[in-house]
Amino acid sequence: MQKFIETTGRCEEDAIAAALFQLGLERDDVSVEVLQRPKNGFLGFGSNPAKVRVSYEVEGEDEAPAPIKKETPAPEKKSAPEKKAEEQLQPGDEVIIAKEEPVSTPAAADDERAQRIRAFLTGLMTQLEVDAVPEISTTENGYQVVLQGSNLGAIIGRRGETLDAIQQLTNYAVNRSQSKRVRIHVDAEGYRAKREEALERLAVKVAGKVIKYRKNVTLEAMNAYERHVIHSALQDYPNVTTYSTGTEPNRRTVVAYAPGEHK
Numbered sequence: 001m002q003k004f005i006e007t008t009g010r011c012e013e014d015a016i017a018a019a020l021f022q023l024g025l026e027r028d029d030v031s032v033e034v035l036q037r038p039k040n041g042f043l044g045f046g047s048n049p050a051k052v053r054v055s056y057e058v059e060g061e062d063e064a065p066a067p068i069k070k071e072t073p074a075p076e077k078k079s080a081p082e083k084k085a086e087e088q089l090q091p092g093d094e095v096i097i098a099k100e101e102p103v104s105t106p107a108a109a110d111d112e113r114a115q116r117i118r119a120f121l122t123g124l125m126t127q128l129e130v131d132a133v134p135e136i137s138t139t140e141n142g143y144q145v146v147l148q149g150s151n152l153g154a155i156i157g158r159r160g161e162t163l164d165a166i167q168q169l170t171n172y173a174v175n176r177s178q179s180k181r182v183r184i185h186v187d188a189e190g191y192r193a194k195r196e197e198a199l200e201r202l203a204v205k206v207a208g209k210v211i212k213y214r215k216n217v218t219l220e221a222m223n224a225y226e227r228h229v230i231h232s233a234l235q236d237y238p239n240v241t242t243y244s245t246g247t248e249p250n251r252r253t254v255v256a257y258a259p260g261e262h263k
Helices: 012-023 080-088 112-128 158-175 191-213 224-234
Strands: 002-009 030-036 050-057 132-139 142-149 184-188 217-221 240-245 252-257
Touching: 002 012, 012 030, 012 050, 012 191, 112 132, 112 142, 112 158, 158 184, 158 191, 158 224, 184 191, 191 217, 191 224, 191 240, 191 252, 224 240, 224 252
Parallel strands: 142 184
Antiparallel strands: 002 050, 030 050, 132 142, 217 252, 240 252
């Protein structure tokens, strides 16, 4: 017999991952129907998450029913996936995987820090012979800089290592000799946003396996930024915890089975 649950997420993959996490199933064990594609609103208004219907087969319920008896029938046995889903979900419940994005506004023309950021990055791009223009916004956490141009792979580097170096240099150059430091986040071609989404999907997938098999999983070596994404993605997930082990540059994140955690 086929059953289904409906889940939502920031993107379709997040919504699917949420369903798989709840069911304890693999992607090949289910079929997916997209009910609603994500919509980005203006300044957070009018936005909608992605919504999917994930269907799965439940064995042992398509046989002929037993003859009706007068005595009270024994409770119906359910398969493990169905029982697990019903324990965690109630009719109408949805699972949402999303994070609150900081509100950003274009930096003012007379913002001295923004001017320093623009001057430094423009000069650096000239030295690197890269055609890229910094677009600078302010958020509650500091400054958000997006380098806009073409063929920016050279300043992203392997797994964002070059981009990380550019961000560190920018923070040092702008905050040097300043009484109050500000945080400057530098991105190019939306690399960090895409990388974050990929890491969050990985975190959810691994967490599902950790709970299903009750075994810890050690991820590949990651930099501090990537490890932070994994920790943040799973900080509220039930029955798992995360920690880092090893030394740089081979420090790794462990997703560990922890019954009762975050309930």
